[in-house]
Amino acid sequence: xxxxxxxxxxxxxxxxxxxxxxxxxxxxxxxxxxxxxxxxxxxxxxxxxxxxxxxxxxxxxxxxxxxxxxxxxxxxxxxxxxxxxxxxxxxxxxxxxxxxxxxxxxxxxxxxxxxxx
Amino acid sequence: xxxxxxxxxxxxxxxxxxxxxxxxxxxxxxxxxxxxxxxxxxxxxxxxxxxxxxxxxxxxxxxxxxxxxxxxxxxxxxxxxxxxxxxxxxxxxxxxxxxxxxxxxxxxxxx
Numbered sequence: 001x002x003x004x005x006x007x008x009x010x011x012x013x014x015x016x017x018x019x020x021x022x023x024x025x026x027x028x029x030x031x032x033x034x035x036x037x038x039x040x041x042x043x044x045x046x047x048x049x050x051x052x053x054x055x056x057x058x059x060x061x062x063x064x065x066x067x068x069x070x071x072x073x074x075x076x077x078x079x080x081x082x083x084x085x086x087x088x089x090x091x092x093x094x095x096x097x098x099x100x101x102x103x104x105x106x107x108x109x110x111x112x113x114x115x116x117x
Numbered sequence: 118x119x120x121x122x123x124x125x126x127x128x129x130x131x132x133x134x135x136x137x138x139x140x141x142x143x144x145x146x147x148x149x150x151x152x153x154x155x156x157x158x159x160x161x162x163x164x165x166x167x168x169x170x171x172x173x174x175x176x177x178x179x180x181x182x183x184x185x186x187x188x189x190x191x192x193x194x195x196x197x198x199x200x201x202x203x204x205x206x207x208x209x210x211x212x213x214x215x216x217x218x219x220x221x222x223x224x225x226x227x228x
Binding site: 004042043044045091093105106107108109110111 | 157158159160161162165205216217218219220221
Protein backbone atom coordinates (compact mmCIF):
# COMPACT_ATOMS: atom_id res chain seq x y z
CA UNK A 1 0.00 0.00 0.00
CA UNK A 2 1.21 3.48 -0.76
CA UNK A 3 2.02 5.62 2.22
CA UNK A 4 1.63 9.35 2.50
CA UNK A 5 2.97 10.96 -0.65
CA UNK A 6 4.55 14.39 -0.64
CA UNK A 7 5.87 16.49 -3.49
CA UNK A 8 8.26 17.91 -4.24
CA UNK A 9 10.90 16.19 -2.08
CA UNK A 10 13.21 19.16 -2.37
CA UNK A 11 12.45 22.77 -3.20
CA UNK A 12 14.90 25.62 -3.54
CA UNK A 13 13.47 29.05 -4.15
CA UNK A 14 14.32 32.69 -3.76
CA UNK A 15 12.93 34.99 -1.12
CA UNK A 16 9.62 36.47 -2.15
CA UNK A 17 8.56 33.60 -4.36
CA UNK A 18 5.43 31.53 -3.83
CA UNK A 19 5.93 27.94 -2.72
CA UNK A 20 3.31 25.19 -2.85
CA UNK A 21 3.80 21.88 -1.11
CA UNK A 22 1.54 18.94 -1.88
CA UNK A 23 0.33 15.94 0.05
CA UNK A 24 -1.70 12.85 -0.75
CA UNK A 25 -2.81 11.11 2.44
CA UNK A 26 -3.32 7.38 2.82
CA UNK A 27 -6.64 6.38 1.30
CA UNK A 28 -9.39 6.10 3.89
CA UNK A 29 -7.68 8.25 6.50
CA UNK A 30 -9.86 11.07 7.79
CA UNK A 31 -7.28 13.29 9.50
CA UNK A 32 -4.40 15.13 7.86
CA UNK A 33 -1.61 17.07 9.56
CA UNK A 34 1.04 19.51 8.33
CA UNK A 35 4.23 19.80 10.41
CA UNK A 36 7.42 21.82 10.12
CA UNK A 37 10.73 20.55 11.48
CA UNK A 38 13.87 22.56 12.18
CA UNK A 39 16.85 21.90 14.39
CA UNK A 40 16.00 24.89 16.54
CA UNK A 41 12.28 24.35 17.03
CA UNK A 42 11.85 20.62 16.47
CA UNK A 43 8.65 19.21 15.01
CA UNK A 44 5.84 21.76 15.10
CA UNK A 45 2.23 21.19 14.14
CA UNK A 46 1.09 23.86 11.68
CA UNK A 47 -2.48 22.81 10.94
CA UNK A 48 -4.66 19.77 10.92
CA UNK A 49 -7.80 18.77 9.08
CA UNK A 50 -10.50 16.30 9.97
CA UNK A 51 -12.79 15.16 7.16
CA UNK A 52 -11.30 17.93 4.98
CA UNK A 53 -12.22 20.65 7.47
CA UNK A 54 -9.48 22.67 9.22
CA UNK A 55 -9.77 22.03 12.96
CA UNK A 56 -6.74 23.77 14.43
CA UNK A 57 -4.56 26.24 12.53
CA UNK A 58 -3.06 27.91 15.57
CA UNK A 59 0.37 26.66 14.57
CA UNK A 60 0.40 28.48 11.25
CA UNK A 61 3.18 31.07 11.68
CA UNK A 62 1.53 34.01 9.97
CA UNK A 63 -0.68 35.09 7.12
CA UNK A 64 1.95 34.13 4.58
CA UNK A 65 1.06 30.49 5.24
CA UNK A 66 -2.18 28.93 4.03
CA UNK A 67 -3.39 25.34 3.72
CA UNK A 68 -6.25 23.76 1.85
CA UNK A 69 -7.79 20.33 1.61
CA UNK A 70 -10.24 20.41 -1.31
CA UNK A 71 -10.95 16.69 -1.07
CA UNK A 72 -10.06 13.63 0.97
CA UNK A 73 -7.10 12.72 -1.21
CA UNK A 74 -5.23 15.99 -1.57
CA UNK A 75 -3.91 18.88 0.48
CA UNK A 76 -1.64 21.84 -0.18
CA UNK A 77 0.45 24.10 2.02
CA UNK A 78 1.29 27.42 0.41
CA UNK A 79 3.80 30.05 1.47
CA UNK A 80 3.50 33.45 -0.18
CA UNK A 81 5.82 35.28 -0.09
CA UNK A 82 8.52 32.93 1.14
CA UNK A 83 11.32 34.09 3.45
CA UNK A 84 14.68 32.52 4.38
CA UNK A 85 13.38 31.73 7.89
CA UNK A 86 10.81 29.41 6.29
CA UNK A 87 13.59 27.01 5.36
CA UNK A 88 12.76 23.69 7.01
CA UNK A 89 11.51 20.19 6.33
CA UNK A 90 7.75 20.14 5.97
CA UNK A 91 5.97 16.89 6.78
CA UNK A 92 2.47 15.79 6.01
CA UNK A 93 0.89 13.01 8.07
CA UNK A 94 -2.46 11.27 8.04
CA UNK A 95 -4.31 9.13 10.53
CA UNK A 96 -7.24 6.78 10.18
CA UNK A 97 -9.25 8.03 13.14
CA UNK A 98 -10.55 4.56 13.81
CA UNK A 99 -8.57 3.58 16.92
CA UNK A 100 -10.01 6.18 19.17
CA UNK A 101 -8.54 9.57 19.76
CA UNK A 102 -6.17 8.38 22.46
CA UNK A 103 -4.45 5.75 20.40
CA UNK A 104 -4.70 6.90 16.80
CA UNK A 105 -1.58 6.38 14.70
CA UNK A 106 -0.11 9.11 12.55
CA UNK A 107 1.63 8.03 9.34
CA UNK A 108 4.18 10.53 8.11
CA UNK A 109 5.26 11.24 4.56
CA UNK A 110 8.94 11.56 3.61
CA UNK A 111 8.87 15.34 3.88
CA UNK A 112 9.70 18.25 1.61
CA UNK A 113 12.99 19.97 2.29
CA UNK A 114 12.48 23.66 1.56
CA UNK A 115 15.35 26.08 1.16
CA UNK A 116 14.58 29.76 0.70
CA UNK A 117 17.59 31.76 -0.44
CA UNK B 118 0.91 25.05 26.06
CA UNK B 119 1.86 21.90 27.94
CA UNK B 120 5.40 21.23 26.80
CA UNK B 121 7.28 17.97 26.70
CA UNK B 122 10.90 17.67 27.77
CA UNK B 123 13.19 14.93 26.56
CA UNK B 124 16.57 13.91 27.89
CA UNK B 125 19.29 13.53 27.03
CA UNK B 126 19.28 15.74 23.96
CA UNK B 127 22.13 13.78 22.37
CA UNK B 128 23.49 10.32 23.10
CA UNK B 129 26.37 8.52 21.46
CA UNK B 130 27.14 4.96 22.52
CA UNK B 131 28.92 1.85 21.35
CA UNK B 132 27.14 -1.10 19.83
CA UNK B 133 26.02 -3.54 22.52
CA UNK B 134 25.49 -0.97 25.26
CA UNK B 135 22.17 -0.33 26.99
CA UNK B 136 20.54 3.08 27.20
CA UNK B 137 17.48 4.87 28.52
CA UNK B 138 15.91 8.06 27.27
CA UNK B 139 13.22 10.04 29.03
CA UNK B 140 10.15 12.10 28.29
CA UNK B 141 8.64 14.37 30.95
CA UNK B 142 5.90 16.92 31.43
CA UNK B 143 4.43 18.85 34.33
CA UNK B 144 0.94 17.79 33.31
CA UNK B 145 -0.83 14.46 32.99
CA UNK B 146 -0.92 12.71 29.63
CA UNK B 147 -4.03 10.97 28.44
CA UNK B 148 -1.76 8.97 26.18
CA UNK B 149 1.81 9.08 24.97
CA UNK B 150 3.46 7.90 21.79
CA UNK B 151 7.09 7.20 20.92
CA UNK B 152 8.38 7.66 17.37
CA UNK B 153 11.73 7.04 15.71
CA UNK B 154 12.89 9.22 12.85
CA UNK B 155 15.76 8.19 10.62
CA UNK B 156 17.70 10.74 8.56
CA UNK B 157 15.79 11.92 5.51
CA UNK B 158 12.56 10.26 6.53
CA UNK B 159 9.44 11.03 8.51
CA UNK B 160 8.85 9.79 12.06
CA UNK B 161 7.53 6.25 12.45
CA UNK B 162 5.37 5.23 15.38
CA UNK B 163 6.94 2.72 17.75
CA UNK B 164 4.35 2.45 20.52
CA UNK B 165 1.38 4.07 22.22
CA UNK B 166 0.98 3.90 26.01
CA UNK B 167 -2.26 4.80 27.71
CA UNK B 168 -2.39 3.31 31.22
CA UNK B 169 -0.28 4.60 34.12
CA UNK B 170 2.46 2.09 34.97
CA UNK B 171 2.09 0.37 31.62
CA UNK B 172 5.11 -1.42 30.19
CA UNK B 173 5.35 -2.42 26.57
CA UNK B 174 8.12 -4.31 24.83
CA UNK B 175 9.09 -4.21 21.19
CA UNK B 176 12.00 -6.59 20.65
CA UNK B 177 14.96 -4.88 22.38
CA UNK B 178 12.95 -1.76 23.21
CA UNK B 179 11.06 -1.41 26.50
CA UNK B 180 8.64 1.48 27.00
CA UNK B 181 7.30 2.49 30.38
CA UNK B 182 4.57 4.97 31.23
CA UNK B 183 4.89 6.54 34.67
CA UNK B 184 2.32 5.71 37.33
CA UNK B 185 1.20 9.34 37.42
CA UNK B 186 1.14 9.54 33.61
CA UNK B 187 3.48 12.53 33.58
CA UNK B 188 6.59 10.77 32.30
CA UNK B 189 7.75 7.93 30.14
CA UNK B 190 10.99 6.14 29.38
CA UNK B 191 12.40 4.14 26.52
CA UNK B 192 15.08 1.57 27.29
CA UNK B 193 17.10 -0.10 24.55
CA UNK B 194 19.01 -3.27 25.34
CA UNK B 195 22.15 -4.15 23.39
CA UNK B 196 21.90 -1.19 21.03
CA UNK B 197 22.71 -1.72 17.38
CA UNK B 198 23.74 0.77 14.67
CA UNK B 199 20.27 0.35 13.18
CA UNK B 200 18.84 1.98 16.31
CA UNK B 201 20.46 5.26 15.31
CA UNK B 202 17.94 8.03 14.87
CA UNK B 203 15.89 10.73 16.51
CA UNK B 204 13.54 9.43 19.20
CA UNK B 205 10.47 11.60 19.71
CA UNK B 206 7.77 11.37 22.30
CA UNK B 207 4.36 12.91 21.64
CA UNK B 208 1.33 13.57 23.79
CA UNK B 209 -2.20 14.13 22.68
CA UNK B 210 -3.04 17.78 22.15
CA UNK B 211 -5.98 19.84 23.26
CA UNK B 212 -8.29 18.96 20.41
CA UNK B 213 -8.20 15.23 20.97
CA UNK B 214 -6.72 14.40 17.62
CA UNK B 215 -3.50 16.32 17.25
CA UNK B 216 -0.27 15.41 19.00
CA UNK B 217 2.39 17.65 20.52
CA UNK B 218 5.95 16.44 20.03
CA UNK B 219 8.92 16.74 22.33
CA UNK B 220 12.27 18.03 21.04
CA UNK B 221 13.66 14.51 20.70
CA UNK B 222 16.76 12.56 21.71
CA UNK B 223 19.27 12.10 18.94
CA UNK B 224 20.88 8.66 19.34
CA UNK B 225 24.00 7.50 17.58
CA UNK B 226 25.10 3.89 17.97
CA UNK B 227 28.65 3.34 16.80
CA UNK B 228 29.74 -0.04 15.43
